Amino acid sequence: MRLAVRHCEILRCDTCAVRHQAVCNAVGVDGLRDLNRIAHHRHVPAGRVIGGDEDVIFANIQSGIVKLTKTLRDGRQQNVGLLFPPDFVGRVFSDTTPYWSEAVTDVELCTFPRAGFESLLKRYPDLEHQLFEHTLDQLDAAHDWMLLLGRKTAQEKVASLFLLITLRTPDIDHDDASEENSASFVLPLTRADIADFLGLTLETVSRQITRLRSTGAIRLTKNHGIVVPDIDALKAIAGT
Amino acid sequence: MRLAVRHCEILRCDTCAVRHQAVCNAVGVDGLRDLNRIAHHRHVPAGRVIGGDEDVIFANIQSGIVKLTKTLRDGRQQNVGLLFPPDFVGRVFSDTTPYWSEAVTDVELCTFPRAGFESLLKRYPDLEHQLFEHTLDQLDAAHDWMLLLGRKTAQEKVASLFLLITLRTPDIDHDDASEENSASFVLPLTRADIADFLGLTLETVSRQITRLRSTGAIRLTKNHGIVVPDIDALKAIAGT
DNA sequence: CGACATGTTGAACCTCATCAACCGACGTGG
DNA sequence: CCACGTCGGTTGATGAGGTTCAACATGTCG
Numbered sequence: 001m002r003l004a005v006r007h008c009e010i011l012r013c014d015t016c017a018v019r020h021q022a023v024c025n026a027v028g029v030d031g032l033r034d035l036n037r038i039a040h041h042r043h044v045p046a047g048r049v050i051g052g053d054e055d056v057i058f059a060n061i062q063s064g065i066v067k068l069t070k071t072l073r074d075g076r077q078q079n080v081g082l083l084f085p086p087d088f089v090g091r092v093f094s095d096t097t098p099y100w101s102e103a104v105t106d107v108e109l110c111t112f113p114r115a116g117f118e119s120l121l122k123r124y125p126d127l128e129h130q131l132f133e134h135t136l137d138q139l140d141a142a143h144d145w146m147l148l149l150g151r152k153t154a155q156e157k158v159a160s161l162f163l164l165i166t167l168r169t170p171d172i173d174h175d176d177a178s179e180e181n182s183a184s185f186v187l188p189l190t191r192a193d194i195a196d197f198l199g200l201t202l203e204t205v206s207r208q209i210t211r212l213r214s215t216g217a218i219r220l221t222k223n224h225g226i227v228v229p230d231i232d233a234l235k236a237i238a239g240t
Numbered sequence: 241m242r243l244a245v246r247h248c249e250i251l252r253c254d255t256c257a258v259r260h261q262a263v264c265n266a267v268g269v270d271g272l273r274d275l276n277r278i279a280h281h282r283h284v285p286a287g288r289v290i291g292g293d294e295d296v297i298f299a300n301i302q303s304g305i306v307k308l309t310k311t312l313r314d315g316r317q318q319n320v321g322l323l324f325p326p327d328f329v330g331r332v333f334s335d336t337t338p339y340w341s342e343a344v345t346d347v348e349l350c351t352f353p354r355a356g357f358e359s360l361l362k363r364y365p366d367l368e369h370q371l372f373e374h375t376l377d378q379l380d381a382a383h384d385w386m387l388l389l390g391r392k393t394a395q396e397k398v399a400s401l402f403l404l405i406t407l408r409t410p411d412i413d414h415d416d417a418s419e420e421n422s423a424s425f426v427l428p429l430t431r432a433d434i435a436d437f438l439g440l441t442l443e444t445v446s447r448q449i450t451r452l453r454s455t456g457a458i459r460l461t462k463n464h465g466i467v468v469p470d471i472d473a474l475k476a477i478a479g480t
Numbered sequence: 481c482g483a484c485a486t487g488t489t490g491a492a493c494c495t496c497a498t499c500a501a502c503c504g505a506c507g508t509g510g
Numbered sequence: 511c512c513a514c515g516t517c518g519g520t521t522g523a524t525g526a527g528g529t530t531c532a533a534c535a536t537g538t539c540g
Contacts, residue, residue: 068383070383070384070386070387072387072391072392072479072480073479073480074479076391076392077391078386078387078390078391080382080383080386080387081383091376091380092376093372093373093376094376098380098383098384099383125365125368128365128368128369128372129368131372132333132368132371132372132375133333135372135375135376135379136331136332136333136334136375138379139375139378139379139382140331140338142320142379142382142383142386143308143310143320143321143338143339143382144310144338145386146310146318146320146382146385146386146389147310147312147318147320149386149389149390149439150318150389150438150439151312151316151317151318151439152312152316153527154527154528190485190486190487191486191487191488192486198390199389199390199391200528200529201528201529201530202486202487203487203488203489203528203529203530203531204527204528204529206487206488206489207488207489207528209487209488210488210489239312239313239314240312240313393495393496394495394496430517430518430519431518431519431520432518440496440497441496441497441498442518442519443496443497443498443499443519443520443521444495444496444497446519446520446521447496447520447521449519449520450520450521481540482539482540483538483539483540484537484538484539484540485536485537485538485539486535486536486537486538487534487535487536487537488533488534488535488536489532489533489534489535490531490532490533490534491530491531491532492529492530492531492532493528493529493530493531494527494528494529494530495526495527495528495529496525496526496527496528497524497525497526497527498523498524498525498526499522499523499524499525500521500522500523500524501520501521501522501523502519502520502521502522503518503519503520503521504517504518504519504520505516505517505518505519506515506516506517506518507514507515507516507517508513508514508515508516509512509513509514509515510511510512510513510514
């Protein structure tokens with residue numbers, strides 16, 4: 001009996017798309033059972049704010065893209081993070097979230113209630129360690145982005161963002177199986193999203209995209225599709 | 241005997257200026273002894289790079305200010321962090337440091353060798369937890385800074401930096417003991433430093449400082465002294 | 481098909497970067 | 511002691527990169 005139940009519980013994680021990359025990969029069987037007990041799956045449609053009102057503050061991203069935004073009082077807005085599977089959403093150990101989380105595409109989340117998850121962090125140091133490493137990676141990414149925001153030109157900024165998406169989107173199409181230097185993906189962000197992310201206006205973004213297209217660095221296809229024929233060339237444009 | 245020795249070891253931490261704020265505050269007597277065993281005090285003169293060549297990768301700041309900078313290949317430069325006592329310097333759990341650490345003022349450090357410190361992190365989860373919380377704070381600060389870099393005007397940027405320094409500098413002079421709304425401090429950064437921090441040029445920084453002075457938001461005194469007569473007014477200029 | 485959001489393009493404007501001259505403080509060496 | 515170079519800072523003139531405002535095009539969905 002007991003075995004059957006446990007098997008059933010663990011099965012939920014077994015079918016998880018990010019089972020072996022997400023922070024929960026660190027915990028053993030016991031931890032997984034405890035996590036499972038408080039976890040809820042949730043679908044969030046594109047454009048919806050995550051965890052604004054309710055208890056859905058912490059979550060693993062199973063699929064989709066989430067953006068974190070901050071705003072000034074007068075409405076000026078800046079995206080401070082872009083999260084992909086298997087990233088973790090939420091600011092642990094704080095009563096207030098210093099930003100808004102919003103689904104950019106349709107998103108599948110494995111959510112955890114705040115209190116329950118934080119007590120599991122205490123109980124399983126390996127889980128906390130994994131989250132710590134994830135946070136360190138986020139901090140590195142934030143530093144990279146500060147360099148972009150402070151010192152890169154509009155052209156470099158747009159190229160950098162496309163590069164980030166090609167590198168982070170899972171199951172990206174590498175058009176040439178043998179040649180990994182090209183890729184294509186569907187651009188999930190609007191021009192306004194991109195602008196908020198790069199500290200530009202949407203008009204400037206549009207112009208820079210046209211320019212990238214006219215120089216052959218990218219091609220636009222139907223339905224927001226983007227083809228990067230030469231990733232290294234894009235890297236060169238993006239600067240370092 | 242044993243007691244005497246232990247007392248002696250702990251005494252080093254007892255005289256530490258940041259004993260109760262730094263990450264090591266989390267560990268008990270045993271942990272403190274182990275930390276002490278691998279800790280070395282080090283003085284770093286202003287302008288010197290920290291941990292470039294040697295093993296001094298991790299450290300608590302006891303006094304002074306440290307900046308973290310990243311550069312593009314062509315020399316464009318961006319400061320991605322400003323650390324005050326009792327902040328922790330160093331990127332744990334990674335072979336490479338993604339930025340340069342440099343002493344802005346003369347700095348007193350309590351340094352730890354890499355391997356030794358990381359093994360203590362494993363042994364004392366409370367220490368790791370404390371460092372985790374510190375990293376989360378750093379990430380929040382980085383997000384704030386991204387908003388500044390992406391969306392604030394030059395005037396707001398300079399005001400924001402002065403505000404940061406008034407709020408983070410320890411034992412700052414509050415000119416009016418009863419009225420906490422004014423402050424004065426010594427500006428440790430050159431115009432070029434400030435520019436690298438705000439994503440501006442040093443000329444623009446200079447002009448904005450002159451402008452802040454002419455509007456009465458700040459006053460400049462001898463030896464790089466800065467007086468903020470009305471912190472709330474500076475906050476208003478800095479935006480939110 | 482029409483309506484509304486999303487994206488593109490144009491023209492004028494403005495903030496900030498760039499290039500350059502200059503000032504004062506400081507330290508060094510003749 | 512003063513001449514000199516260096517360094518940090520200020521100020522000016524000019525121009526480029528990006529913003530702003532506006533019109534128009536393209537989707538996309540009922």
